[in-house]
Amino acid sequence: MMAQPAIALGVPLRLLAEAEGVSAAQVIPDQLVGDYRDLATLTRVTEGCAVVTFDHEHVPTEHLHALEDAGVAVRPGPEALVHAQDKIVMREAMARLGAPQPRWAVVASAADVAEFGFPCVLKVSRGGYDGRGVWVVREPADAEEPLAAAERSGVRLLAEELVDFRRELSALVARSPSGQAAAYPVVATTQLDGICHEVIAPAPGLDPDLAGQAQQLALGVAGELGVTGMLAVELFEVDVDGTPGILVNELAMRPHNTGHWSQDGAITSQFENHLRAVLDLPLGSPAPRARWTVMVNILGSAREDVGHLYDGYPHALARDPRLRVHLYGKELRPGRKVGHVNAYGEELDEVLERARHAAGWFRGDLGDESE
Known part of the structure; x- marks a missing residue:
């Protein structure tokens, strides 16, 4: 998904793919198949690259230090990324920063x-x-x-x-090496079996002061930890003596599932702003294009009769010409994220129904409905 804004910006990408034919390998021709845990492979794939960045946090910290020592611009750098790699390191940092947490x-x-x-x-x-x-x-x-x-x-x-929370929220910000930062609207997220299932942007009914507090918290964490690129601060909304409050759950330093709504619902998507940030280009506006945007993930179904995901296009697109569908080119497996749909508009109930219906249709949950 980073490849799309990279094409528009004229930024060539090189990919380290974990296997032949994986999602990103289907759209990025300059690629090397190898193990991100192998330093020799990392050294080879980063040769000649202006900037190195990530779509997951699992590259060994010591390898990232080695790349930096060799003169490679690693963004986010290992000193920042370790807080998304190690949950205990993250908790210790949040304590030092005085961030509210469980x-x-x-x-x-x-x-x-x-x-x-x-x-x-x-x-x-x-x-x-x-x-x-x-x-x-x-x-x-x-x-x-x-x-x-x-x-x-x-x-x-x-x-x-075990936090007794009202709901889960996510505050996403982009930050460049020069210190420019941009904050997206705080969103409400719903998890299903530990996987992000649905995102509503902005979080409905969220107190404006609490939304501002969440954005300032995310911006402060990004600045204090020296984050470059996208940062997602996953939060619990809780009651503190009858007053709404927030607690930090986890951090992610990359484009994040809770920001996929921005592909179609924001002036500048999280994927484009991640690229702009790591290249130290001026950041784009994170402002929403519509009053509401809803993202619903498409998960692989256990049903054997679902067939190919593309079979869902005729119904979903004919029923809702404003729908935006993003499929990942992944093999179907039960519970695996294989795509998502975005819907946007002025009435939340309508937008929710459109997004949920489309995702359910692709999952094969709606039977033979021909509406």
Whole structure:
């Protein structure tokens, strides 16, 4: 999805693909297939590149330092990116910055978990995403699996309080090396089995002061941590003695699923602003194009009769000519994100219905409806 604005900007991209024919490899011809965990491969693919950036946070921190030492411009740099790579490092940084966050502790044994208290959430410090590496623990027996997983992986384990939140929010900002920054509207997100399912931009009914607080928090985190590119600050909206408040859940330093709405709903998408930021170009406006934009993910279905995703186009596009569909060229697997739809307009209920119907049609959830 970064390839589209890169073409418009005339910016050539080179890709390190994890396998032949993956999504990005279908649209970026200058590519090398290899392992991002191998420094020699990283050195080869970055040769001659003005800037290196990422679509996930899992490149080893020590390799990024090695690239920087070799004169490669790594954006975001390893000193910033480590806060999205390691959840414990992130929690420590949020504490130093005074950012509101859930109660947390590093745990290494069943006794540590019991001392922290039940119920709680256990997370591996590195490597988890989309709900993987995260467990809700309500009794001592529930802690056995996460403790074993952390030991097998050689990573630390983080315990967090199980937050009683109103809903989940996301504050996205772009920041360039020269310090220019732009904040997108704060959005409301809905998770399904640990995967982002739906995003509403802007978050309906969000108190303007709290929205401003969330944006200022994200801008402050980006500045203090030296982030270059997109930063998503995932938040819990909570009640604090009857007053709405926010807690930092997680950070992501890349274009993020909660910002996919911006492809069609903002003047400048998160993908274009990420490119502009890492190249230190003036940032584009994050302002919305319409009053409401809704993004709904298309997840692979367990149904065997769904067929090819492209089969959904005739109905979805004929029913809603304003609909925007983005398919990723991925093999269908149950629960896998294989695309998303964006709908926008002036009435939220209408926009929600259009986006949900289209995503449901592509998933094969709507039977033989021929409306």
